[in-house]
Each structure stands twice: as structure tokens, then as C-alpha cells.
Amino acid sequence: MNVRDISVNRPTVKDIANALNLSISTVSRALNKKGKLSPKTIKSIESKAKEMGYLPNYIAKSLRSNITYTVGVIIPDITNPIFPSYARGILDTAVKNGYQVHILNSDMDIEKERAALRSLLSKRVDGLILTSTNLSDKELSALRDKDIPFVVTRREIEVRNISYVDVNNFYGGYIAGEYLIERGRKKIAFIGSRFSGEPARKRLRGFIRAVERHNMIVDKKLIIEGETSIEGGYEAAKEAYKKGADSIFAYNDIMAIGALAFANDQGLKLPGDFSIIGFDDIYLSSLPFIKLTTIRQPMYYMGSKAFSVLFNLMASKESKVYKIWIKPELVIRATA
């Protein structure tokens, strides 16, 4: 069987036109409801199309129109628990607007990300969502100067004229600190990773601001580095505890859960003896065994918003710029 023969199963406008003794343009117009056609012709074309199982060929449409109704999304790692609902937010909103989504993982590896970008650009996606991108400001500027609209998420951008959507990390850190202080905590440790970059720094700064607002100071010894993992959280918590901390604000829930494991092993009663507050509100955190008090990042909303912004960007000819900070919120459970 030759590749060409598949037209048996994949009828084109031409096939419909031939079957009906009409011209392709008439068929095209009928199918796209454009121009004036006799209702009779329209009806016959529509029923014939249905009968033959016609599906428009978006490849051809795209070549013609320069629109692919496809967006590319680069995500560090879909198996990271914060990303599935983010991805779902993008997917749902895209589908609702007639778009499809190409997802590629970068693993925070700059070369992988560049390869992903080239691949997406070759596929002529209409727009891009770059999540936690490692691209330099220079590269982002260059991308901006091309004709393709894109949105950056989870990384605030100093470069002008680049749209982004991110959670307000500073505010999140602030309300976390505020809450712990209100609960009477005096020696709050921050555990985070040196490698988690700007978001971690923002959360820490917000936290420090909250502490200082209460005329307290943050003990630099209690700002502790660790791996962004359960084990890393465990070790960092151990260190914080040894240094006399009475509570922990963790960079993210994964580390907070590690800290919680340490507190359990230590036989500490939460939130009586000790308090732990995380950041993210991943699915895990709500489990009955964990019940982590945390700062929720509405990831589904962030994904949905990112697509909406991109959609606006793709639709308008003028180049607008959106800078959106999503407010995180405190979720009080059992650990603080």
C-alpha cells in the first residue's frame, strides 16, 4: 500500500468536489461557511463530507494561513508534583480556545531547553510558554525580537517587554513569616536551596520583611541550605533544631515534608512544640498523614492564566506586555 492511497481514508476537499461535481473552492467555502452559497449546495456538501468522514487537514490550513493553533510549552519536569496541575491548567484553557499543546521537558538543563525551543520553532507553534526558563536575558530578548509571542512563568524577568506570570513569592514569604510570628514563634528558621534561585530569594526576603515589621531580627545562622528533597528537608530541619529553632519556614512543601519527618522522628508535637510551614500546597500536603500548613500557589490557575495571556498576545497585532503576580494564600492545617 502506497502512502498516497490513504486518501481512501482521508478525503480532501478535492475528493468531495469530485464526488459532487463542484469546484474545490465551493466546497471549501461551504465547509468554512464563507461567502454566499445556495443552501442546497451547502447541505449536499456537508452531508457528503460527513459521509466520507472528512476532517480538515490542519497541516495544509496552517501552511496557508500561517496559524497552527498549537502552542509550545517547556516545563522543567512534568513529574515534579507542582507541575501536573499547572500543565492541566494550560491544556484545559488551550483546548477551550481551540489550541493544542506541545509539551517538552527541559530538566533545568539549558541545552535541553534550547533544543526544545528550536524544535518548537520549527514546528511553527503560534506561541510559547516558558516555565522556569534558564534562557539568558539576552536570549529572551532575541526571542522577543522574533515574531513569536511568548509568556514566561515562574521567573520574573528584568527584560522589558516580556510578559510573565508568576506567583508573588515575596508576598508568600511575608504571610508565612507573619503567621508564624502571630503564633508566638521567636526563632524561625528558613530552609531552602541555594540552587532554587530567584523564587527562593524572594520568599526569604518577604519572610525577613515580616519578621522585621515585628521588630525582630532573623538569625542568619537559621537560614539553612539543603537539597530540595525530602531528605534535604530532613537534614536541614535537624540542623535548624540543633541551632535552637522553634519553627521552620521551608522553601517548598517537599522540604517541609522532610522537616516534618524529622519532627516526627524527634517526637515533637506540632504545632505545640514546633511549627512547620511549607510553600506550594502540592497534593501530598493535604494527606491525612501530613496535613501540612503551607502557602498555596494556585498552579492550575497559573497555567490557565499563562495560556490566557498568551492567547491575548497571539490575538492582538500590537505588542502588549502583561506582568502578572498571582497572590498565594495561607492554608492552615496541622503543622503550624
Added chain:
Amino acid sequence: MNVRDISVNRPTVKDIANALNLSISTVSRALNKKGKLSPKTIKSIESKAKEMGYLPNYIAKSLRSNITYTVGVIIPDITNPIFPSYARGILDTAVKNGYQVHILNSDMDIEKERAALRSLLSKRVDGLILTSTNLSDKELSALRDKDIPFVVTRREIEVRNISYVDVNNFYGGYIAGEYLIERGRKKIAFIGSRFSGEPARKRLRGFIRAVERHNMIVDKKLIIEGETSIEGGYEAAKEAYKKGADSIFAYNDIMAIGALAFANDQGLKLPGDFSIIGFDDIYLSSLPFIKLTTIRQPMYYMGSKAFSVLFNLMASKESKVYKIWIKPELVIRATA
């Protein structure tokens, strides 16, 4: 700015040809390393292409070749904890082979799934992976009769000539039962959902077989239905416990975790007083708070395998059929 003007940023073979006073066919050949060309011309074309930032237009390539290097994947819900690593397995393997992936969610809703399928077909994907499809055998047959290769996962198919990849649910149920019996359990309950369909039935049958092999019988009262959720697992476990069960084999980890929550609330010591074994080995199950003994489904491998099978299907002109059962394995932790 007109849409046409974007060629400033998106040079084509034609632009390169003009810049070099060559024909487009020469440029095309050079870029694709086909035919005999003078090394000089090749070099000049390659450097010009690089200079102009040329990226091949895959839309045009696809129209010409009828190959899109894109596959469509329908997944019930990417936020379901069993699916992210499955998706990652597909993505990684696809990228490794030069393919991109369109992911769509069906939410186990037949109409959504049909819409997703139409959309993917219109986009002319080269192949499909249907996960836990709800399409009828008839619809699958019809799809098979089209020219598009596809693989079904997480649903064994009675229809002949349809390739699928699934975990061996029967075997998984069998080793779960076997293990509990070996540990001296006599009154094992099975908790699952009526709605979880064929996989649940297979797991139950495997479990029953193991019990019968040991000349014991399964008490029908201990086959308990519940929602596929933590709460559902909790309630089902309560019922099982009331009815005198000394252990539970849960349809999946989520329910097992619910059962574990019940056991904790009840003050039962595991695996001394009571045993719980799950199915899936989702990320949660390995957490220090949970340490669930379970039957692991290698989801990343399943995704990777599904793409490999599809890749073979797409590559070969003859219509092969693959039926692949992946062996699940027992993961012993703290609950059984």
C-alpha cells in the same frame, strides 16, 4: 505589520537561494544532504542558513511528506498521580526519536475523548496512544481500519489486530495475595471500585487465584466496594475491619492510603495487627509517613514502551500487532 512580513524573521529556502543566487532545489538538497553538490556550494549554503537563522518549516515538510513527526496522546487526567511519569516516559522516548507529543485529557468522558481524537486526527498526527480508552470495540475497529497506527494502554483489547501495552494485572493481584498469605494472613479483604473496570477485575481474579492455590477461599463479604479516593479507601477499610478482616489488598495506592489512615486512627500496628498492600507505587507511597507495601506498576517504562511500540508501528508498512504485558513487582515497605 503584516503577517507576510514575518519572513524577515523566518527565512525560507527561497530567501537563502536568493541571497546566494542559487536555485531553491540546490539549497534544499544542501540542507538535507541529498544528491551530489560541490562542497563549496554546500558550505556557503550552510553558513548562510546559519547566518539568517534558518529553521526548516515542518508544516511545509509535513504537507509534502505526509509525516508530521507528531504523535497524539490521550490520557484521562495528567494530575492523577499515576500518570505524570507515564507521560514523561512517552515524552522522553518520543523526543529521543525526533517526535513531538500532543497531550489531551479525556477525564474518562467518552465525548471528550471523541473530540480529542477528532482534533488529533485533523492535526494529522502520525500515530496515537490511547490510555484507558472508553472507545467501544467497534470504534476501535473503525480506527484500526484507517491508516493511522495506534497503541492502546491500560486496557486489554478483545478486538484482534490492535496493539496494546498494559501491566499484567492478574499477575499483580496474584503476587499481592501470595505475599499476604505467606505472612500468615487468613482473612484478606479486597477493596476496590465498581467503576474501575477491567483492571480491578483482573487484580481481584489474580488475588483469588492465589488464595485458592493455598486451599483457602475468599470470603465474598470481604470484597468491598468504595470510591477510588482516600476517603473511599478509609470507609472501605472501616467496613472490612468491622467484618473481621485481618488485612487488605487495595485496588490502588490511593485507596490503600485511605485504608492506612483508618488503621492509624484505629491505633492498629502494621504489619503486626493488620496488613495493607496497595497497587501502583505512586510517589506518595514511598514517603516516610506512609511506607506503603505495594505492587509497583512501572509507569515510566509503560509510557516509554508504548511509544516504542507505536514507533515500530509507524515505521513498518506491514501491520504488525504487539500485545505486551508488563510484569508488576512487589515492593515491600512497612504496611505488610
Added chain:
DNA sequence: TTGTACGCGTTATCAA
């Protein structure tokens, strides 16, 4: 109301 003809960017065929 319907038809003709062209071009989107590419590659394969045939010719030079």
C-alpha cells in the same frame, strides 16, 4: 452563486 488560478514552503522528478 459558482469556478479558475495562485501561493503558502518543501521536496522529488526531470531536464540541462
Added chain:
DNA sequence: TTGATAACGCGTACAA
């Protein structure tokens, strides 16, 4: 070794 041309399926300006 290189060039001219047709074709993939579609939508649209222009003609009838």
C-alpha cells in the same frame, strides 16, 4: 553539479 517545475491540501482574490 545545478535548475525549473509540479505537487502536497487549502483558502482567497478575481472572474464569470
